[in-house]
Amino acid sequence: MAGVVSRRGLLGGAALVGVGALAGVVQGAGTAVAEAPLDTPFTPVSAPHLLQAEQMVQYQRLLAAGHLPDGLVGHWPLDGTAADRSGYEHPVTLGSGATWTTLRAGGELSLDGTSGAYAATGSVLDTTAPFTVSAWVRLSDAASLSTMYTAVSQDGSMVSRFLLQYDDAAGTWAFKVRSADQSTKVSALAANPATLGLWTHLAGVWDGAQIHLYVNGTLEGSADSTLSWAATEGFNIGRAKWNSAPANRFNGAIDDVRAYGRALTADEVAVISGRTARANNVYLIGSPSSVTWGTPDDPTTWIAHARCSSFLTRVLKHTYGWATDDYFTQYFQDTIPEAADYRKAFADGTAGPHFRRIRKVTDLRPGDLIAIDYNGQVADNTGHIVMVREVKGTFTGTADFTGETQYAVEIIDCTSDPHGVYGLSNYPAYPDSRMVSNVTGENFQGVGIGHMMFYASDATGEFSRYRWSVNTSKTTAENLTVTDRPIAAARVV
Template identity: 80%
Template sequence: MTEGVSRRGLLGGAAIVGAGALAGVTGSAGTAAAEPPLDTPFTPVSVPHLLEAEQMVQYQRLLAAGHLPADLAGHWPLDGSPADRSGGGRALTLGPNATWSALRAGGELTLDGTTAYAATTSVVDTTAPFTVSAWVRLAPDADTTAMQTAVSQDGTTASRFLLQYDDNAGTWVFKVRSADQSSKVSAVASSPVALGVWTHLAGVWDGTGIRLYVDGVLRGSADTGLDWAATAGFNIGRARWNGAYVNFFDGAVDDVRAYGRALTAPEIALVAGRTARENNVYLIGSPSSVTWGRPDDLTSWVAHARCSSFLTWVLRHTYGWATDDYFTANFQDRIPEAADYRKAFTDGTAGPRLRRIRKVADLRPGDLIAVDYNGQVEGSTGHIVMVREVKGVFSGTADFTGETQYAVEVVDCTSEPHGVYGLTNYPSYPDTRMVSRTDGENFEGVGYGHMMFYASDATGEFSRYRWSVNTGRTTAEKLTVADRPIAAARVV
């Protein structure tokens, strides 16, 4: 779904005021009655192509989360809780002025650079290979002339290792020290730190050397055999030197992990979310490729597609009838564009397996909704989604006289998430690809999101749409069916 501008630029003032009121789909005052149900029953769990689409989405979500449980010694998502999700039971204790914040979806721990920290007992055996990782963000006004440590594990005098910003280098480093503080070895990144930007750091010691990965890419390494047991505690946001705590972190830290082994480069790419960005791509200008992989190999799940090709591949993967011959005969293309789907749905030429749904209130899980851009967007004919759930009638934001607005959870492949994280009504209608409000930090490709579809009160048929609950009324005024035709169909 490419509009040429950021969806954030399309927001109107009304989009950020209130969450709107949600009611049931049936029995809403002023709405047209639904047509008698078609012969495809309302049984979401038995809609085969929806299940296949959901399976792909769930594996892409695991990739985006950096799911890697093997040898996980400690895991603190820092989503408003100090809990250790690894099963190790090492909950954090928060120090003064350490606060929960919500810069990213799920939340993180914000530290003041002076006294704030979080700590627990020592987590990894530092005499054996280990890995430590975290998402970090130096505050926009952080003092770059001061050393700041995101994660460390300490002895009684000094930190055994430090994942930190080093003011002398002006960048991220992974550092190890001797127990008596007489020596240190650093793996130093090659690029300067950008303030106010989320960055994934991972430090690895394999017994003979250290490696520093930044955003899933190896950026520094050094040989070292330094080997001693650090048993005085695991810290987020500070380090130890001369027996005192120093180098307090000014910024935010998220998703801290410790592994009892040296992760490989592909594993680091997975933990950092880099593999997710490579495997789940909104693709334009190249042949699409969608692969349902193996349950024991997250990296084998791949979706390189745009909206229409993704849903075409879902149908192909699910049904024996969804062949090249079927699509060519009914859509004149083996992988139809969104506008091709819309026209065929409207004209009744989509073949015997796809039956048109006219009324928004008749939508069921698994139905396809196609929007035709009508030549308005260069490089894109439209957008097509699969219904995951009709959440109900929505009101209070971007309402239009004579029309009823429905909140619809969809499965699709998109270049931008459906929504803006952090706005008032986003939490009730989220998108799985959303990470933060900052452009470039969010994921693209396949996932769940929410779109708003309107029905004419006179006919019950589609009248317009909005990209998300956060798209403003001004934008929706231009997204009527006269400007951009809409049609839906059900697999029968």
């Protein structure tokens, strides 16, 4: 970002001249030589409240990624590479019917249902001891619901020891275990029919006495089973084994495959499925907000149930001793001001001694707050407020206006509507951490990092309008001038 000095600049003599600490540095045999002046002003790379907001966002991202390393013996994110990220070095080899695709953020492995539709490696799990296997799965729109498809298996010489799969006879998802001679089968079935084209998280657990099938983090089927034998013939993504030959090739896409050398608990399955992430990070209207900074070793203790204004207010209260209920009541007439309250106080200069108005877009720094007043245009919503993470620079080519310069600004906020549309050509350069795909209902809400577009008047440099994201058009209702929706920014001091 323009205005941020380099690490060299921060440590060199020139960075200290401005605060009267040092006028020069010693060079050679005692010769004092003045440092060349910095070509950018000294600008803090962060602010205390930005660090606290960042912490909350990063823990929510850990939860969204299903962070759970304990007992992990195989992990294939399938993000365009065949690597095993568990540290146990079990990369998979792709068959001819397996290709890398990008239906979801990060990508996945798509399989065409042919004999080459698989990715395989050596055996990963000790299947004589409790274990867990999980994956995100999606049956292709062209798949047949009258055909069996296996997403994950580990094989013996004749048959798969376990199968995480779609069962055509039941018409739903299943987790199965078999005897080595394939004479015995035990199944745990999902409660509802499988749907073509829908991403679903499956987890199969064997605890030594029972098998359990979790669908999207919820236990849906269990069955007694003490079957125990070592499957040493390889771990497969996208196929199974029956009668000593490959079977049940998958037709669809598979993502984030994991193998744990232990039986995960229900709470742990909720973590790896993203269920906990959705419960902990909620855009909340009509209920008291709650933002909890948890313990570093337990992402599940980090909770954000808030809307844009209550999240940022609670960040300030968590960070600064002055940010009390009394302060906000005195200067904003509310212990949790609305976005419109912030905007008005910033513009009027009535936000108290700890906020300084920033008028020009180019003067924005990390940690600054930008508040938008919706002017009564949205029911039950006074506006939106965000925290600046970085001004990415000018932006042209989409939704340009004569006499105005457009800036891409990376922000932290709490929202029900991520800032962007996954899959569009300009989205990758300006993403949103809550975005999963372009399918309604798959994206996360709550706190995260995104990008908004703010415009400055060429005549004054002050805010002239905004866009919700790089993906909104020139004619969208979210592309509004400050006359329609007033904007004001402030720095925390």
